Amino acid sequence: MIKRGExxxxxxxxxxxxxxxxxxxxxxxxxxxxxxxxxxxxxEKQSALLIDSATPGMSFEIQKVNINGNINKVExxxxxxxxxxxxxxxxxxxxxxxxxxxxxxxxxxxxxxxIK
Numbered sequence: 001m002i003k004r005g006e007x008x009x010x011x012x013x014x015x016x017x018x019x020x021x022x023x024x025x026x027x028x029x030x031x032x033x034x035x036x037x038x039x040x041x042x043x044e045k046q047s048a049l050l051i052d053s054a055t056p057g058m059s060f061e062i063q064k065v066n067i068n069g070n071i072n073k074v075e076x077x078x079x080x081x082x083x084x085x086x087x088x089x090x091x092x093x094x095x096x097x098x099x100x101x102x103x104x105x106x107x108x109x110x111x112x113x114x115i116k
Contacts, residue, residue: 039068040085044094047074047081047113051096054115061110074111076102 043066050060062083064071073084080093081102096102101116 036069036086036088040083040088040090041094043068043071043083043085044081044090047083048094048096051081051098051102051113051115054098054100056100056115059112059114061112063110065109071111074104074106074113076104076113 043062047062054060062071062074066085069086071083071085072087073082073089075082075090077093079097080095082090082093084090098115103114103116105112105114
């Protein structure tokens with residue numbers, strides 16, 4: 001009887017530890033999914049795809065107050081677009097493939113990206 005009781009307690013402790021580790025893992029994963037860097041990468045990729053498909057004379061705008069967060073800065077250099085979201089600077093950027101000149105202007109509450 002004593003051995004069964006000890007085995008039961010050990011099993012319960014192991015189940016609790018496994019559940020605790022699983023809960024920590026899920027909380028860490030949920031934090032990454034909602035992180036600013038994911039939102040930043042999405043914005044960079046969307047902008048790069050727009051630049052890729054644009055022709056000269058086209059322009060599009062990115063609002064500074066965006067569903068993905070507050071956008072601080074938009075830069076285009078060396079064939080990549082860099083977007084800073086909520087104070088998180090972009091270091092990798094996202095490449096675009098356009099043979100046209102791309103210019104970014106800051107106009108009050110939005111950034112305008114022009115293709116020339």
